[in-house]
Amino acid sequence: MGIIEKLKEMLRDGEVTPEKVKKFIDMVPPYQEDKNDPAFLTGKELDEVRNRNLRVQMELCAKYSPYYHELFKECGIDAPSIKTIDDLEKLPLTTKLDYMKNPEAFKLKLDLTRPFYELILWDLTMTTGTTTGIPSIFWNTTHDFYAQTLFFIRSSKISWAVPGEDITFNAFPLGPIPHMAYIRTLTASLAAGCAVVAGHTGMPHPDFPIHRRLDDAIKLMEAYKCTAALGIASYMRRFVMRAQEIGADFSHVRGIHALGEPCPKGMRDDMTRRLEELGADSPTIGNAYGFTECQGAFPECAELAGCHNPDPSLYFIEVVNPETGERLAEGEQGHVAVTHINRRGTVLLRYLLGDIGKVTYEPCPYCGRTSERMMPISGSIYSTRTKELVKLKGTLINPGLLMDAIENIGGIVEYQVVFTKVDPSDPYSLDKLVIRVAPTGEIPSEKLKASITEAVLKAAEMRPEIQFVSSPFEIFDPRQSLKATRILDQRPVMK
Numbered sequence: 001m002g003i004i005e006k007l008k009e010m011l012r013d014g015e016v017t018p019e020k021v022k023k024f025i026d027m028v029p030p031y032q033e034d035k036n037d038p039a040f041l042t043g044k045e046l047d048e049v050r051n052r053n054l055r056v057q058m059e060l061c062a063k064y065s066p067y068y069h070e071l072f073k074e075c076g077i078d079a080p081s082i083k084t085i086d087d088l089e090k091l092p093l094t095t096k097l098d099y100m101k102n103p104e105a106f107k108l109k110l111d112l113t114r115p116f117y118e119l120i121l122w123d124l125t126m127t128t129g130t131t132t133g134i135p136s137i138f139w140n141t142t143h144d145f146y147a148q149t150l151f152f153i154r155s156s157k158i159s160w161a162v163p164g165e166d167i168t169f170n171a172f173p174l175g176p177i178p179h180m181a182y183i184r185t186l187t188a189s190l191a192a193g194c195a196v197v198a199g200h201t202g203m204p205h206p207d208f209p210i211h212r213r214l215d216d217a218i219k220l221m222e223a224y225k226c227t228a229a230l231g232i233a234s235y236m237r238r239f240v241m242r243a244q245e246i247g248a249d250f251s252h253v254r255g256i257h258a259l260g261e262p263c264p265k266g267m268r269d270d271m272t273r274r275l276e277e278l279g280a281d282s283p284t285i286g287n288a289y290g291f292t293e294c295q296g297a298f299p300e301c302a303e304l305a306g307c308h309n310p311d312p313s314l315y316f317i318e319v320v321n322p323e324t325g326e327r328l329a330e331g332e333q334g335h336v337a338v339t340h341i342n343r344r345g346t347v348l349l350r351y352l353l354g355d356i357g358k359v360t361y362e363p364c365p366y367c368g369r370t371s372e373r374m375m376p377i378s379g380s381i382y383s384t385r386t387k388e389l390v391k392l393k394g395t396l397i398n399p400g401l402l403m404d405a406i407e408n409i410g411g412i413v414e415y416q417v418v419f420t421k422v423d424p425s426d427p428y429s430l431d432k433l434v435i436r437v438a439p440t441g442e443i444p445s446e447k448l449k450a451s452i453t454e455a456v457l458k459a460a461e462m463r464p465e466i467q468f469v470s471s472p473f474e475i476f477d478p479r480q481s482l483k484a485t486r487i488l489d490q491r492p493v494m495k
């Protein structure tokens with residue numbers, strides 16, 4: 001019996017316990033040999049490892065980071081005085097704007113006395129969604145790439161990947177920007193010792209016919225009997241729905257990592273059911289907290305158990321008040337900041353990721369890991385973009401809550417939340433909340449309309465107008481865009 005079969009047997013009751021995790025690790029040689037996994041250290045041991053790395057990182061930043069060298073001078077910060085993770089509070093926060101202004105200023109300019117591995121630029125990825133429209137570069141040296149490879153062995157361990165048996169399907173599109181998700185899904189699979197197949201869907205290029213159609217990608221995944229697929233959450237759902245339409249055999253699929261955006265419980269259950277209809281045996285749908293600045297993702301060990309930092313010796317996450325820079329108490333909701341504590345290419349300290357989230361440093365009751373976990377902020381959603389907090393009819397509403405409420409209803413193929421005006425030609429008319437819905441059935445039911453109205457009323461404290469559309473493509477066309485636009489603000493910008 002292979003390890004996957006044994007694992008299925010062990011997790012048949014759905015319970016994840018520290019004992020089962022230990023048993024699993026002992027079954028898989030690369031995991032078993034990783035004796036120094038910092039995610040299992042005691043709190044005190046972990047602090048020591050982190051503080052040691054932080055001190056080196058601070059010294060390097062003071063000496064070699066053009067941005068932090070200047071900042072420390074300007075603010076009168078004595079780098080050697082930042083000795084512990086707690087001392088970080090003395091440092092100002094770094095914003096996306098600071099980084100985007102000059103990404104190169106965050107790359108360490110090491111001199112030739114440094115080790116070879118630190119001096120070699122291995123690769124780079126770019127971040128999308130900048131306000132200027134120009135992607136920012138994030139550089140990795142060989143040191144960083146090796147560190148990241150170990151990070152991926154550890155993250156694969158958290159998400160129960162089995163080296164030598166699992167075959168990953170990379171469903172991230174092949175796009176014009178070297179995005180972290182596409183590149184690192186390959187890196188991560190290879191790091192873990194898993195085979196990997198890529199769909200190469202995406203926006204066609206006029207001269208280079210290199211992209212595959214969705215149906216061809218599905219057939220490729222079926223032909224290789226891939227056991228796991230990784231992709232953008234809303235895209236993966238459409239991927240599975242299309243697989244149902246063309247009658248694909250997904251009996252080999254263990255699970256889907258629905259990434260890049262929230263994947264609420266209702267959406268997970270919907271996808272699980274569809275995978276079961278495609279022949280999968282007890283499949284799981286995982287969500288994770290991924291960001292370019294960690295070149296990967298923090299995965300879950302069990303559904304909604306929190307997104308675990310796979311390697312706390314590389315990254316430290318804190319939740320802060322963006323105005324004062326103060327660290328918030330554990331479990332409080334605020335702005336998420338990451339600090340690199342063992343990097344040599346691009347290095348960021350107390351960098352605001354642009355997300356509202358919650359963190360816990362308590363050991364995970366499911367797997368026993370002691371590294372920090374991002375916890376759900378509302379319902380089953382881990383984070384919401386800061387820019388997505390919107391004011392409607394004078395009330396600040398959280399679209400994350402709204403999305404969670406709608407996703408949990410069922411009977412919906414696609415939906416979109418639209419903020420608009422009662423009279424679109426009059427910018428000063430009242431705000432209006434519209435929910436566009438592509439229902440599962442042919443004819444939208446009054447019952448569905450009532451359920452959506454009630455859920456929205458509860459989540460946003462206002463009555464929406466429900467508009468049914470006849471095709472899900474009217475809301476999200478995977479051939480045109482990477483992600484479904486769940487929130488659309490059509491109101492004119494007030495000057």
Ligand SMILES: [Zn+2]
Pocket residue numbers: 300301302305308364365366367368369
């Ligand atoms: Zn856990």
